[in-house]
Amino acid sequence: MEIFEILQRLTEVNGVAGDERRAAEKAAEILADMGFQTEMCYSGCICRIGNDELPLVMIDAHIDEIGMTVTYITDDGFLKIGECGGLDPRVLPAQQVTVFGKETLKGVVASVPPHLAKDGSKTPDIKDIYIDVGLSGERARELVSPGDTVVIENPVTRLHGGRVTAKSLDNRAGAAAVIAALGLLRGKEIPVSVAAVFSAKEETGGAGARTAAYTLAPHLAIVTDVSFAAVAGDRPEECGKMGKGPMIGFSPSLSREFSDSAVNTAKRLGIPFQIEVMPGRTGTNADVIGISRRGVKTVTISVPIKHMHTPIETVDMADIENTARLIAAAVESAGDLCD
Amino acid sequence: MICVTDELEKLCSLDGISGDEGQVREYILSRIEGKAQVTVDPLGNVIAFVKGKKTSDKRVMISAHMDEVGFVTTYINDDGTLKIAPVGGIEPGAAFGKRVKVYGKGGCVNGVIGGRAIHNLSSAQRKEIPEITSMCVDIGADSSDEAKSLVSPGDSVCFVSQFCAFGDGFLKGKAIDDRAGCAIMLHLIDEGVEYDTWFTFVVQEEIGLRGSACAAYTVEPDIAIVLESTTAADIPPAQGDSQVCRLQKGPVVSFMDRRTIYDKELYRLAFETAKDCMIPCQTKSLIAGGNDAGAIHVSRGGVRTAAISLPCRYLHSPSCVIHRSDLENAYILLKNLLNRIYDK
Structure with missing residues (x-):
């Protein structure tokens, strides 16, 4: 299956942290179409390949996305919200949203027009945000309940060259890379067994990855998420570049041995890569997987992304493809790290 | 005949920022071909004369702008x-x-x-x-x-914003300001008018009411009715007069905004007409904004002018929101007000 098709199918479903079942099921459906078996569990969706008597490598890609949750319904039918994950509130005014109530509803984030605005340059406080679903208070309370999730829509769309924009590319882009990597590994003799986990609730703290790592007790872990690609005004030492390949993490919280090995593998195979230095924790599922049980040697292999945590997240298809190649190659080279 | 909502959806799918209204103009020209005598002026305004069953000594111009922000x-x-x-x-x-x-x-x-x-x-x-x-x-x-x-x-x-219906009768899209006015005019041209009437689809409203100034000069009307979309702030936490106007409460007829003090007689006639037609009608509780009436009412020696506006939430954003009932009632009000103006 083409990676673009995988990405398209993964982004057409919505899965806000804690309500990501549909997205995990979509990953399972794509994998089934590719001939893989999967299991759904508390942590998300797991796909195992290889001889299970060999040491286990866990590959994690979180399947949830940032979004909002309904906290209150006003008497005139507007919804108040809280954020699920670190949503960028600057983008909220006048967005079209989908509310997952008893029925799937469309709505708009209320905004103040220029004719009445006092200071339009202030980022709205999430507490002051209202969602207009075009219903009376009574009707809204029939169809929507506190706890229902809300997403901002943006269907996958091609920009110039290999760039695409969509909502939830954090981390459907990473999930697409892992699915493609499984495709590359199919039928190969590999020195390890693999459990790919499409994990829940990363955006709210990594609950899915934490429980999956405990359950699987892997020898090694590869965490595939998205990471910052530089835009104007960014510091080059803090960001990667779009189109320059997967970002291999180096951090005191990661395994330097595994990071070095990933770099050597990429060099040996001529896969473009970038080094991402994180001076403490990584802000990814690697933080919880790395300290699971007695500790797991972990590396991050990330897809560069622009406009993170907005509905217009943007990635380069070549970066996803090279991330898939590097993950597959890292698995093939992982035997030495398991001793 | 296409219903007003479908017409609006079609018009909102077109792109036309101020000064680049070509897509909208081409569509409007194709829609009114054979139904009006049409000229396009040097700025790109579409000026359409529609023959009625009768001729009046009053020249009435109805105007909406084609451009969007x-x-x-x-x-x-x-x-x-x-x-x-x-x-x-x-x-x-x-x-x-x-x-x-x-x-x-x-x-x-x-x-x-x-x-x-x-x-x-x-x-x-x-x-x-x-x-x-x-x-x-x-x-x-x-x-x-x-x-x-x-x-x-x-x-x-x-x-980029897909037009859609949501909730109980609400419509969302970009450029509803003022394709809604254009949709109402196209619908009236389709249906036909009692008296000879001028329709102008104008350019460059959003950068300072420029197209309408030239269109009004050309048409030289006695009376003008501007069709617009206007700010509704009937969203929390606004209460009372700070809501300005409200959706589902009918078309908005203003007495004054930042550009125009409207003709008092037409203002009263509009409310009377709405009452007799048993449709809701409201005014704005804030003197804010402005529309092509600002240019039209001072054209040549002066033009008696009224504005019928759709209450619209989130104006000048990719997600403008109006209610279907207001669109339909604005059409009814316009049609009946027009006949009363001629018959008076």
Whole structure:
């Protein structure tokens, strides 16, 4: 299956942290179409390949996305919200949203027009945000309940060259890379067994990855998420570049041995890569997987992304493809790290 | 005959920022062909004379603007992103994080309006939405040369926003201001008028009521009715008069805004007409905004002018929201008011 098709199918479903079942099921459906078996569990969706008597490598890609949750319904039918994950509130005014109530509803984030605005340059406080679903208070309370999730829509769309924009590319882009990597590994003799986990609730703290790592007790872990690609005004030492390949993490919280090995593998195979230095924790599922049980040697292999945590997240298809190649190659080279 | 809502959906699918209304004009010309005597003036206004069953000694002009708010490309950055400036009044929050289309020389290019990820900003920077002129449009190009092969300064940039119905009878889309007015006029032309009437579909309202000034000069009306969309703030936490006007409470007839003090007799006649037709009608509880009436009522020696507006939430954003009932009632009010003006 083409990676673009995988990405398209993964982004057409919505899965806000804690309500990501549909997205995990979509990953399972794509994998089934590719001939893989999967299991759904508390942590998300797991796909195992290889001889299970060999040491286990866990590959994690979180399947949830940032979004909002309904906290209150006003008497005139507007919804108040809280954020699920670190949503960028600057983008909220006048967005079209989908509310997952008893029925799937469309709505708009209320905004103040220029004719009445006092200071339009202030980022709205999430507490002051209202969602207009075009219903009376009574009707809204029939169809929507506190706890229902809300997403901002943006269907996958091609920009110039290999760039695409969509909502939830954090981390459907990473999930697409892992699915493609499984495709590359199919039928190969590999020195390890693999459990790919499409994990829940990363955006709210990594609950899915934490429980999956405990359950699987892997020898090694590869965490595939998205990471910052530089835009104007960014510091080059803090960001990667779009189109320059997967970002291999180096951090005191990661395994330097595994990071070095990933770099050597990429060099040996001529896969473009970038080094991402994180001076403490990584802000990814690697933080919880790395300290699971007695500790797991972990590396991050990330897809560069622009406009993170907005509905217009943007990635380069070549970066996803090279991330898939590097993950597959890292698995093939992982035997030495398991001793 | 196409219903007004379907007509509006079609019109909102077209792009036409001020000064670049060609798509909208071509569609309108194709729609009224054979139903009116049509001229296009030097600015691009469509001026249509529709023959009625009767002729009146009063010359009445109905007007709506074709243009919408958007952006224009001003510069191509070294990193291949585009700088833009707003065309018409757009709040920074309505622009940031939205999808756009750039009309480049080789065709339309998709883009997104973005900036630095919130994670990489200081806490002070997080509190501010950047000025539109500090935002970048990312079209996927990595260098200025790559971008220059696709787009140039001066290219129009339009919001991408699918028209849709939601909730109980609400409609959402970009450019409802003022394609709603255009839709009502097309519907009336389809249905036919009692008396000879002039219809003007005008350009450049959003940058200062420019097209209507020339159209009014050309038509030389005695009376004008402007069809518009106006700010409704019937959203929390606004209460009472600060809501300005409300959806589902009928068309808005203003007594005054920042550009016009409307003709008192027409104002009263509009409310009387609405009452007799048993449709709701409201006025604005805030003297704010302005529309083509501002240019038309001072055309030549003066024109008695009224405005019938649709209450619209989130005006000048990619998600303008109106209610279907207000659209239908605005049509009924216009049609009946027009006949009363002629019969008086």
